[in-house]
Amino acid sequence: MLKDVPRNRAYKQAIFDNKDQFRGRTVLDVGAGTGILSVFCAQAGAARVYAVEASNVAEIAAEVVKENGFEEVVTIIHSRVEDATLPEKVDIIVSEWMGFYLLHEAMLDSVILARDKFLKPGGLVFPESATLYSAPCSVPDMFDTWTNIEGVSMKSVGAKIRAENSHKPSTTLVPLENVLADPEVVLWLDLREVTPDDVSTAKIQHVAVASKAGKYQGICLWFSCTFPSFVTEPITLSTSPEDPPTHWQQTTIVLPTELEVEEKSPMVYELSLARSSENPRRYNIEVTMLDPEEVPHPEYCSCHMTKCILTRAVLEKYEVDSLPQ
Amino acid sequence: MLKDVPRNRAYKQAIFDNKDQFRGRTVLDVGAGTGILSVFCAQAGAARVYAVEASNVAEIAAEVVKENGFEEVVTIIHSRVEDATLPEKVDIIVSEWMGFYLLHEAMLDSVILARDKFLKPGGLVFPESATLYSAPCSVPDMFDTWTNIEGVSMKSVGAKIRAENSHKPSTTLVPLENVLADPEVVLWLDLREVTPDDVSTAKIQHVAVASKAGKYQGICLWFSCTFPSFVTEPITLSTSPEDPPTHWQQTTIVLPTELEVEEKSPMVYELSLARSSENPRRYNIEVTMLDPEEVPHPEYCSCHMTKCILTRAVLEKYEVDSLPQ
Numbered sequence: 001m002l003k004d005v006p007r008n009r010a011y012k013q014a015i016f017d018n019k020d021q022f023r024g025r026t027v028l029d030v031g032a033g034t035g036i037l038s039v040f041c042a043q044a045g046a047a048r049v050y051a052v053e054a055s056n057v058a059e060i061a062a063e064v065v066k067e068n069g070f071e072e073v074v075t076i077i078h079s080r081v082e083d084a085t086l087p088e089k090v091d092i093i094v095s096e097w098m099g100f101y102l103l104h105e106a107m108l109d110s111v112i113l114a115r116d117k118f119l120k121p122g123g124l125v126f127p128e129s130a131t132l133y134s135a136p137c138s139v140p141d142m143f144d145t146w147t148n149i150e151g152v153s154m155k156s157v158g159a160k161i162r163a164e165n166s167h168k169p170s171t172t173l174v175p176l177e178n179v180l181a182d183p184e185v186v187l188w189l190d191l192r193e194v195t196p197d198d199v200s201t202a203k204i205q206h207v208a209v210a211s212k213a214g215k216y217q218g219i220c221l222w223f224s225c226t227f228p229s230f231v232t233e234p235i236t237l238s239t240s241p242e243d244p245p246t247h248w249q250q251t252t253i254v255l256p257t258e259l260e261v262e263e264k265s266p267m268v269y270e271l272s273l274a275r276s277s278e279n280p281r282r283y284n285i286e287v288t289m290l291d292p293e294e295v296p297h298p299e300y301c302s303c304h305m306t307k308c309i310l311t312r313a314v315l316e317k318y319e320v321d322s323l324p325q
Numbered sequence: 326m327l328k329d330v331p332r333n334r335a336y337k338q339a340i341f342d343n344k345d346q347f348r349g350r351t352v353l354d355v356g357a358g359t360g361i362l363s364v365f366c367a368q369a370g371a372a373r374v375y376a377v378e379a380s381n382v383a384e385i386a387a388e389v390v391k392e393n394g395f396e397e398v399v400t401i402i403h404s405r406v407e408d409a410t411l412p413e414k415v416d417i418i419v420s421e422w423m424g425f426y427l428l429h430e431a432m433l434d435s436v437i438l439a440r441d442k443f444l445k446p447g448g449l450v451f452p453e454s455a456t457l458y459s460a461p462c463s464v465p466d467m468f469d470t471w472t473n474i475e476g477v478s479m480k481s482v483g484a485k486i487r488a489e490n491s492h493k494p495s496t497t498l499v500p501l502e503n504v505l506a507d508p509e510v511v512l513w514l515d516l517r518e519v520t521p522d523d524v525s526t527a528k529i530q531h532v533a534v535a536s537k538a539g540k541y542q543g544i545c546l547w548f549s550c551t552f553p554s555f556v557t558e559p560i561t562l563s564t565s566p567e568d569p570p571t572h573w574q575q576t577t578i579v580l581p582t583e584l585e586v587e588e589k590s591p592m593v594y595e596l597s598l599a600r601s602s603e604n605p606r607r608y609n610i611e612v613t614m615l616d617p618e619e620v621p622h623p624e625y626c627s628c629h630m631t632k633c634i635l636t637r638a639v640l641e642k643y644e645v646d647s648l649p650q
Binding site (some may be wrong): 005008009012034036039040043060063064066068069141145149150151152153155156157160189201234 | 326328330333337359361364365368385388389391392457466470474475476477478479480481482485598
């Protein structure tokens with residue numbers, strides 16, 4: 001993760017762009033790991049940084065802090081944040097808590113707890129918001145690849161791999177050209193206010209409209225996080241297929257069967273994420289394909305179905321008619 | 326592994342180049358996996374292929390054989406080869422048994438046993454020979470990377486990672502520009518004759534001479550395999566940093582400390598591989614750095630040490646003097 005350049009740069013720039021907020025202030029780094037974010041905060045002028053790390057990596061963080069000359073500023077606390085005590089409340093919380101598809105194995109509960117316990121009223125949270133997106137995509141590695149491996153048909157292997165993957169989403173880079181429609185927001189979190197209940201389930205039903213012809217073989221998920229900013233455009237850390245790859249890559253749920261779509265074909269799916277009752281750090285993800293004929297489309301749907309073409313025509317006529325003469 | 330194009334192509338080409346050897350013959354595929362090599366052999370005209378696979382993947386192999394229309398030619402035997410019985414001896418053994426650094430987790434013992442039990446005298450083995458190489462290299466991911474991560478010194482992290490990796494070689498792609506000297510052969514195996522004893526230990530001592538200035542930070546290992554050929558140049562499957570990447574990548578043993586070398590600096594190391602007594606499918610690898618001053622160099626050594634420069638001068642003078650006048 002330390003080699004994830006977009007991740008490191010987004011945090012560094014968000015912190016350095018807002019040095020005025022950090023100078024002389026107190027910061028809590030939740031799940032500090034090797035301490036890189038704590039050092040960024042110290043470099044930005046924080047008066048005190050509490051770096052809380054539950055694992056033994058805390059020992060390395062102490063060395064990292066020392067080799068950067070901030071042992072007077074950064075206090076390493078080798079503890080779960082749930083068990084930690086701080087001598088004071090803090091002005092800012094920084095944390096890199098995001099897991100695959102934002103929520104997987106994530107530490108968000110710990111960040112929420114830390115915020116409620118240790119952040120001064122009106123304090124800042126870095127990042128401040130997070131958005132989870134989904135979009136239909138092609139997954140050639142799960143389908144097309146297996147039709148011909150050096151002249152050998154291996155469709156049985158593809159089917160087997162898809163069967164195995166239908167129960168677990170896979171983490172891979174989805175090339176932008178494999179994304180078949182505009183993304184939909186699955187979840188938007190304001191980290192100043194979010195509660196654990198807000199992330200226990202998420203469910204959307206989306207009428208995606210194919211932006212090009214292709215093979216509809218899966219749903220891919222990614223997220224972005226936005227940092228507070230008082231001086232510049234807010235910095236966003238994006239894990240979209242449009243942006244440089246990060247260690248989060250994208251998450252793909254493969255469909256049991258593929259569907260050829262044309263440009264403007266509607267692809268209707270229901271996506272649900274639900275916290276596992278056995279392991280609250282895990283989520284069960286389910287994708288259900290719905291029949292575009294049987295589901296209401298949004299009022300202004302750009303798909304090629306007759307009812308949507310007619311509705312668009314009526315709406316456009318109405319807009320023209322209602323223009324001031 | 327099925328997506329490893331150099332691997333698939335080398336086997337296919339070696340088999341297809343030698344269709345005359347396969348036509349009407351009997352073949353044993355040891356550790357057949359999903360059966361791709363068995364199908365290649367059937368496509369090349371084999372009369373009978375016995376595909377022996379111990380794991381449940383044998384079931385997928387049966388489907389693959391069927392979807393390619395060779396269920397009359399390929400017999401799937403769901404068994405360890407050690408426990409298998411065949412109704413006849415075979416003309417050819419094909420197997421893709423190679424592990425990381427050739428020997429790791431490898432099935433070579435099974436191939437040897439199958440050869441001794443099932444191959445007709447004078448039968449062919451695909452591949453026929455295998456060579457393991459080593460060379461000094463730079464490993465910037467283990468050293469240089471950690472001196473500056475977005476303005477933060479993280480040498481402690483690098484040291485920790487190196488300490489963890491000193492006990493286990495790592496599998497990564499070594500860019501050719503990180504290889505610092507010509508490779509040395511660690512082990513050469515003739516698969517028609519090799520015995521398990523031949524691969525229980527290997528030890529070399531090598532005076533490598535830097536082909537350029539750089540940071541000597543590790544030893545990397547790779548292998549190549551050569552197939553029998555009766556008509557064309559023998560096909561070689563190479564996993565060298567010079568060749569297109571394979572799923573085997575290269576194997577690197579990182580040194581505890583780095584050494585700056587100049588062009589023509591000698592780098593003397595001893596490399597030993599020894600089969601683990603607890604788990605005979607695993608090997609313990611040890612690299613020992615030796616002092617170039619204290620080790621005899623080869624007769625014609627191209628390094629920049631005075632004794633070698635002098636020896637070279639004498640040898641060259643001798644060669645000139647001994648030329649016919």
